[in-house]
Amino acid sequence: MNEEVIFYYALLAGGIVCVVLSVLLYFWFREDTGIEFSLFFRLVLLCLFGVGLIWYTAPSLKYVVSHDYATIKGMCTVEYDDQSSPRTIDLYYDETGDSFSFLDRADLGAYGPDVPYTCHVTTTKDHEFEISYRIYDVKTDRLLYSAE
Known part of the structure; x- marks a missing residue:
């Protein structure tokens, strides 16, 4: 199980604990x-x-439990914020305008809007929660990094 799925379950469990704790108290x-x-x-x-x-x-619960995911493929740019805590990597799809953020760091060598990559992002069907991603070289389609 990767960090994003654990984060999803932590949000859900935190919500349940807060409701139960407030009623009991x-x-x-x-x-x-x-x-x-x-x-x-x-x-x-x-x-x-x-x-x-x-x-x-809750709306994404059925997708996470049943592992019913969608994969979005296309040209993207990768941005990495070294100053944020926790460290995140952001993938921006140029054609659709979608953006996804992961609690990870891919060692690609070059980041920013001038360096395009081919990205495959796996999300829930409703596109609310990111699950994993893969980054490929645009010219050779060689896998550069995988967060699965």
Whole structure:
């Protein structure tokens, strides 16, 4: 399992934990001494944050669990941000305008909009979550890097 799939499951699990924890804490604090407004407000925010994470990840759940992915192929440019934490690599498709970001670093030697590559990006069918990518040389179609 790669980092992107683990990140997806972490978002989903984090949402479930936030919702369950906020409900349990609400009932636990309510029975003891009553609940103050500020604590109630924080618990509502925690619950809404959890619901937001679940709302964001749930539509792609069937694709991730069943490994029903789509592969996007085409000319792309690769940009690498050395200053960001965690280090990410961004793939931009010139023809479609799609962009994908991965928690990885490909040692290609040259980056930027002036250096085209052929990229194969595997995503969920709804294009919400990136799974893996492969970068090929434009001229020779030789595999330069694979994050699978």
